[in-house]
Amino acid sequence: MEEMTFGTIVAVFEEIFGRGLFWIMVALAAIVTLGYVYVLIRDHSISWRKFLLAQLSMPIGAIAAVWFVLGMTSSSLGDLGGPVDVVVFLGIAAAGAVGIAILVYTIQSLVRPKQ
Amino acid sequence: MTKLTATRRQFFGLAAGGAAATALAAPGDARAQTATKARIVIIGAGAGGTALANRLVARLDGAEITLIDPRVDHLYQPGLSLVAAGLKPADYVVSKTTDWLPDGVTLIAEAAAEIDPEAKTVTTSGGQNVAYDFLVVAPGLVLDHDAIEGFSLDMVGQNGIGALYAGPEYAAKTWQAAQAFSETGGMGLFTRPETEMKCAGAPLKHTFLIEDITRSAGMRSKAEFHYAAPQGALFGVPIVAEKVRMLFAERGIGTSMQHRLTGIDAGARRATFAGPDGTTEMDYDYIHIIPPQRAPEVIRQSGLSWADKWTDQGWVECDKTSLRHLRYDTIWALGDVAGVPKGKTAASVKWQVPVVEDGLIAAIEGREPTETYNGYTSCPMITRVGRAMLIEFDYNNDLTPSFPGLIAPLEELWISWLMKEVALKATYNAMLRGRA
Structure with missing residues (x-):
């Protein structure tokens, strides 16, 4: 690729999802992240009970992310052909796992603040 | 020690301010008009x-x-190979010419x-x-379909005839013919023209894809695959040609190099080629025709x-x-x-x-230009549904990988397929808008 600037990457993502959906998704991700930081600062500590449920949800997030990408791209696990594929595959699973963990923790903290 | 405390409103206010500042600072084209x-x-x-x-x-x-x-319609031509393999519908490649044009220009x-x-x-x-x-x-x-004797575009989709270059509807009809072949087997014949052509990888991609789809359909043992081209090598870049030669051998795809398709007999399902030893004929159950281009x-x-x-x-x-x-x-x-x-x-x-x-x-x-074109071309060479090789090269036939050390150009990879599936059309659209 000739010029891989931030603007180019944003432009490409806008085309993948549509401008509206992309920015809604960015906003949602930002809101969840901010919510997470907010409850951490508010509570001054991590609630390990809430973290446990968040951790338990991680495999679900990992599998959902992988399933989504495979489904959207007409591909299957057997298509992984080299080391970089495994790295990308694990990256997608990790992103799904971390994403859902943050989401679950934040929702619990906002819904049931005191435990 | 100062305690970090913030009310919910303060916190989100600060966050929103930060986001707005980031958005305002987003880089645009800083050059003066x-x-x-x-x-x-x-x-x-x-x-x-x-x-x-x-x-x-x-x-x-x-x-x-x-x-x-x-032309009323704008065609995303890199998608035609996917349409002709049943992976995307015909409208995947179609938009309106006027959708992409900026204000302030005149379209005649x-x-x-x-x-x-x-x-x-x-x-x-x-x-x-x-x-x-x-x-x-x-x-x-322009595609010179008339140069292929006995062939016309209305034949595409029937009697085992495919021609995916001709546009979205013909690419979809090509898939009809190719799908029927993948379910019944027989002789599949894949050609390319002698002239310069759009995306020299596409004839190979179509061959690979239909072979893979036939294999997945459980009919590979009943099907033969043959690639006939007027050139001496399978690809213009020698190192890529060698890789494709090895893949063809692995996948059981035969070749007839220095064979130029001159005509077909659609009724008899027979193709005529001009080769080094004069005229030869080959029978087929499916043929993919790419006409000369001018x-x-x-x-x-x-x-x-x-x-x-x-x-x-x-x-x-x-x-x-x-x-x-x-x-x-x-x-x-x-x-x-x-x-x-x-x-x-x-x-x-x-x-x-x-x-x-x-x-x-x-x-x-009134100044000297500074930008130059080095012949860069990219070809996400699909080798099967789910895998591709991200091949990029220049005038010198040098490989010019965008992600050296990360995405190997001559390896069949899932990530290269993902890029073709997810990012390619998006990048193309961003290019149309002048943003990539």
Whole structure:
């Protein structure tokens, strides 16, 4: 690729999802992240009970992310052909796992603040 | 120790402020616009013409930009291979030409009928006479289906005949014929023309995909695959040709090199080839036809073509690094029509557009241009559903990987397939808007 600037990457993502959906998704991700930081600062500590449920949800997030990408791209696990594929595959699973963990923790903290 | 405390409102207020500041600081085209009254005419509103128009509008203030193109639909041509393999519907590649054009340009929805490079005018099919100071010729190319004896486009989709280059509906019909073959087996014959052509990887991709689909359908043992091409090698870049040769051997795909398809007998399902030993015939149950490709008649009639190269094809005579016409310094060639040794792909267009843009603006500003085109072309060579090789190269046949050390160009990878599936059309669209 000739010029891989931030603007180019944003432009490409806008085309993948549509401008509206992309920015809604960015906003949602930002809101969840901010919510997470907010409850951490508010509570001054991590609630390990809430973290446990968040951790338990991680495999679900990992599998959902992988399933989504495979489904959207007409591909299957057997298509992984080299080391970089495994790295990308694990990256997608990790992103799904971390994403859902943050989401679950934040929702619990906002819904049931005191435990 | 100061305790970090914030109310919910303060916290989100701060966060929103930060986000707004980031958005305001987002980088745009920082270059100042050039004021000019130049009349710029672009023949063709395909990938090249549209991307260039969008970029020129951003760079020039006061220029009169006119595009001449009769085509109502804009085609995302890299998607045709996917349509012809049943992976995408025909409308995946279709949008409207006007969807992509910026405000402030004029589209004349007629064909260019005559170019007079001496008088600097273009006459349209409707008789309009358009004068220009600078001209960019980007009309694409024409598929010479009549050159294949016994073949016409209305045959596509029946009797085992495919021709995916002809457009979205023909790509979808090609899939009908190819799918029937993948379910019944027989002899599959895959061809390519002798002339320069759009995306020289596409004939190979179609072969690989239909072979893979036949294998998945459990019919591989009942099907034979044969690739016949007029060239001496499977691909123009030697190192890639060798890789494809190995993959063909692995997948049991036979080859007949130096064989040019001259005609078919659709009833008898027999193809005729001109080969080194004269005329040969091959029977088929499915054949994929890619006709010879040439510059549009208007280019060839207007004296813009090379006189001593590609004389049967008529590509525009231009410098291969600046794309500027060698005899008329107010004319540039862009995209398929350019008479350069490589680069009839959308990826090439992406790299050619900034060069033509810079050449044009440099001419307006009276300075020397700084951008050059090195022949860059990219071909996500699909080798099966789910895997591809991300092959990029230049005029020297050097591999020019975008992600060296990360994505190996000659390895069949899932990530390369993901890029084709997810990012390619998006990048293409961003290019059309002048943003990539």
